[in-house]
Amino acid sequence: MGVPLYQAKAEFFKTLGHPARIRILELLSERDHAVHELLEKIAIEPSNLSQQLAVLRRTSLVVSHRHGGEVIYSVSVPEVRDLLVAARQILTGLINIAPDTEARPGEGPGTAVKARAAAR
Amino acid sequence: MGVPLYQAKAEFFKTLGHPARIRILELLSERDHAVHELLEKIAIEPSNLSQQLAVLRRTSLVVSHRHGGEVIYSVSVPEVRDLLVAARQILTGLINIAPDTEARPGEGPGTAVKARAAAR
DNA sequence: ACATGAGTTGCAGAGTTCTTCAAGTTGTGT
DNA sequence: ACACAACTTGAAGAACTCTGCAACTCATGT
Numbered sequence: 001m002g003v004p005l006y007q008a009k010a011e012f013f014k015t016l017g018h019p020a021r022i023r024i025l026e027l028l029s030e031r032d033h034a035v036h037e038l039l040e041k042i043a044i045e046p047s048n049l050s051q052q053l054a055v056l057r058r059t060s061l062v063v064s065h066r067h068g069g070e071v072i073y074s075v076s077v078p079e080v081r082d083l084l085v086a087a088r089q090i091l092t093g094l095i096n097i098a099p100d101t102e103a104r105p106g107e108g109p110g111t112a113v114k115a116r117a118a119a120r
Numbered sequence: 121m122g123v124p125l126y127q128a129k130a131e132f133f134k135t136l137g138h139p140a141r142i143r144i145l146e147l148l149s150e151r152d153h154a155v156h157e158l159l160e161k162i163a164i165e166p167s168n169l170s171q172q173l174a175v176l177r178r179t180s181l182v183v184s185h186r187h188g189g190e191v192i193y194s195v196s197v198p199e200v201r202d203l204l205v206a207a208r209q210i211l212t213g214l215i216n217i218a219p220d221t222e223a224r225p226g227e228g229p230g231t232a233v234k235a236r237a238a239a240r
Numbered sequence: 241a242c243a244t245g246a247g248t249t250g251c252a253g254a255g256t257t258c259t260t261c262a263a264g265t266t267g268t269g270t
Numbered sequence: 271a272c273a274c275a276a277c278t279t280g281a282a283g284a285a286c287t288c289t290g291c292a293a294c295t296c297a298t299g300t
Contacts, residue, residue, distance in 0.1 A: 006142045009207050012214075014137035018288085019130040026126065035247060048289060050248050060214050069246060069297055076217055079210050086206055087129050090199050094132075094180050097196060138258085155277060168259060170278050189267050189276060242300085249294075256287070264279075270272085 015059045020044055020052045022084070024073075028062060029081040034070040135179045140164055140172045142204070144193075148182060149201040154190040 016022060023042050027033055033041075039049055053073060056062045063076045075081075136142060143162050147153055153161075159169055173193060176182040183196045195201075 004139075005208065005211070006146065007139045008211055009204070010137055010139040010142045012207055012211055013133045013142070014287095017130055017134035017137045019124075019127045022126045022129050022133070036245085039246095045290060046247070047249085047291080051288080054248080060217055066247095066296085071247060077210055077213055079206065079213065083203070083206050083210060084129070086199065086203050087132055088125065090197055090203060091125070091128055091132055093197055093199065097180055134257095156275090159276095165260065166277070167261080167279085171259080174278080186266085191277060244297105244299085246297085247295085249292105251291090251293105253290100254288080256285100258285070259283095261281090262279105263281105265277080266275105267277105268273105268275085270274105 012059065015055060015061065016083075018052065018055075020049065021056055024049075024052060024056060025061065025075065025080055026084060028073055028075045029078070029084070032072050032074040034067075034072050036070065038073070132179065135175060135181065136203075138172065138175075140169065141176055144169075144172060144176060145181065145195065145200055146204060148193055148195045149198070149204070152192050152194040154187075154192050156190065158193070 016025075020042060024038060027038060027041060035046075035049065035053070038053075039046060042049065044052075053062065053064070057064060060076055061080060062073050064071050064073045066072075136145075140162060144158060147158060147161060155166075155169065155173070158173075159166060162169065164172075173182065173184070177184060180196055181200060182193050184191050184193045186192075
């Protein structure tokens with residue numbers, strides 16, 4: 001066997017580890033979008049969007065096809081949606097648990113996740 | 121709530137985007153482990169392991185406590201396990217869809233994703 | 241043929257993350 | 271008190287990712 005599964009998993013999560021890419025997947029799991037439509041809803045440079053789409057294409061999470069002047073993107077694996085939902089649940093759970101300090105449930109309400117995210 | 125959820129999600133996935141950290145979470149979701157036990161099962165430098173554990177601690181995905189001479193780690197959010205399972209399913213699904221398919225039916229399926237992972 | 245809108249690609253500088261080394265802490269046994 | 275095992279921390283260089291710019295392709299309208 002060539003590559004350990006845990007390594008493939010890490011690669012996969014890395015692909016999801018970018019705000020724009022999350023945004024794209026969320027939008028695409030509602031419905032297909034042309035690039036210029038994504039552009040309206042996500043505030044980044046066209047070339048940047050294109051780069052992020054390329055990342056998602058490389059991992060086959062999305063596929064694209066031309067339709068006249070536009071390029072339409074769709075998710076190729078519908079289960080991605082479930083994954084995003086699962087993530088959101090863990091995340092909201094974490095926010096009420098995260099003691100920024102140390103291992104001690106019952107301690108002050110954590111802001112570790114919030115704070116870190118806010119810091120960027 | 122100052123932080124867009126999609127950004128927190130990206131942060132969260134970034135945390136999962138490392139082979140050692142995936143490995144750690146997999147082991148910990150079976151049962152609690154002392155650091156030296158993790159060390160036996162994951163082949164990395166002690167200090168590196170410690171760094172990765174620190175990353176997981178910071179996001180509150182795991183918690184630690186001392187027990188005599190050892191430090192015991194446990195997952196603090198059991199749902200993480202579901203997430204890892206979901207990822208594995210998407211991943212195995214992807215392997216049969218991936219683009220540059222030098223896949224040979226009969227043997228370990230598609231290598232597009234795997235190969236990419238191997239290339240790092 | 242030309243101009244224009246829609247996307248993509250290559251690239252370089254800025255910014256992050258990874259890994260390892262050396263040094264430090266904490267608890268146990270002698 | 272000392273040595274030793276079990277961990278953690280800080281720091282630094284290598285490796286990688288991100289972003290925006292300029293240049294390019296491709297299809298449509300004039």
